[in-house]
Amino acid sequence: MPAPIIVGIDGSAHAWRALDWAADYAVRHRLPLRLVHGSRALAPDGTIPEDALRRLVAEREDLLGEARQYVLKQFPDLDVTTRLVRTDPGHALVEAGEDAALVAVGSRGLGGFEGLLFGSVGLYTAAHARCPVLVVSRSAPYPSDAPARIVVGVEGGPTDEAVLGWAFAEAASRGAAIVALHAVGGEFSPRRRVIEDMELAEAVAGRPEHFPEVAVEPLVSDRTASQALVEASENAALVVVGAPRRTGLIGMALGRVNHAALHHARCPVVVVPAEH
Numbered sequence: 001m002p003a004p005i006i007v008g009i010d011g012s013a014h015a016w017r018a019l020d021w022a023a024d025y026a027v028r029h030r031l032p033l034r035l036v037h038g039s040r041a042l043a044p045d046g047t048i049p050e051d052a053l054r055r056l057v058a059e060r061e062d063l064l065g066e067a068r069q070y071v072l073k074q075f076p077d078l079d080v081t082t083r084l085v086r087t088d089p090g091h092a093l094v095e096a097g098e099d100a101a102l103v104a105v106g107s108r109g110l111g112g113f114e115g116l117l118f119g120s121v122g123l124y125t126a127a128h129a130r131c132p133v134l135v136v137s138r139s140a141p142y143p144s145d146a147p148a149r150i151v152v153g154v155e156g157g158p159t160d161e162a163v164l165g166w167a168f169a170e171a172a173s174r175g176a177a178i179v180a181l182h183a184v185g186g187e188f189s190p191r192r193r194v195i196e197d198m199e200l201a202e203a204v205a206g207r208p209e210h211f212p213e214v215a216v217e218p219l220v221s222d223r224t225a226s227q228a229l230v231e232a233s234e235n236a237a238l239v240v241v242g243a244p245r246r247t248g249l250i251g252m253a254l255g256r257v258n259h260a261a262l263h264h265a266r267c268p269v270v271v272v273p274a275e276h
Contacts, residue, residue: 022102024143036092040087041056094130107136153257154181154182229257
């Protein structure tokens with residue numbers, strides 16, 4: 001069975017926009033879409049009277065059903081299923097992502113039933129999911145209206161292989177160009193410029209051969225990585241960043257740069273996990 005695309009549904013406008021992007025990705029990659037709502041309040045532990053719990057469950061099932069119908073009106077042939085999980089949203093999404101190709105969450109703001117937005121839940125999901133995580137803000141354009149450019153952060157380290165692989169495959173499916181961005185965080189001499197350009201070209205080498213249809217724009221910036229990614233996001237469909245898994249610990253080290261991109265980018269951000 002193909003790996004599904006997971007999207008968190010919580011009743012907020014942010015989650016609906018994440019649903020737009022998740023459905024678009026599922027259609028282009030011909031993958032099933034799974035809508036997930038998690039809430040610890042649904043656990044039958046006696047905290048809520050039985051009648052009230054039944055009403056609460058029915059309410060959340062209706063929410064998932066409404067989201068499913070919304071997607072099917074646009075993509076009637078898409079395989080869309082729903083899942084109600086009686087645990088907190090972050091754990092529900094991470095668990096669902098164990099066998100997934102992508103997890104999508106909404107970002108920024110308050111509201112919805114459980115605050116399934118980029119806050120504690122979005123951060124937990126981005127840091128702990130074993131697959132790429134797509135973080136979408138309410139202000140993001142509809143997928144088909146997004147610029148045909150994907151910005152990918154190139155560090156010159158162990159995360160580059162996974163990040164570039166994901167970004168090039170996505171660019172090919174969207175008909176988009178790649179902006180391979182490497183930031184050095186300060187002014188540099190002409191000699192260093194040559195060195196940085198060569199290292200960036202080496203990091204990207206081989207990808208154009210596998211994806212000849214994807215135009216590549218290498219960009220070495222004197223800005224910090226955080227500043228460069230946020231600025232580049234102004235005219236991008238996606239910003240793609242990597243996060244190494246932490247040895248001996250659960251989750252990934254998102255780091256300051258990833259936090260900046262997740263909180264301030266003007267377009268959706270994808271965090272791609274990578275082994276050291």
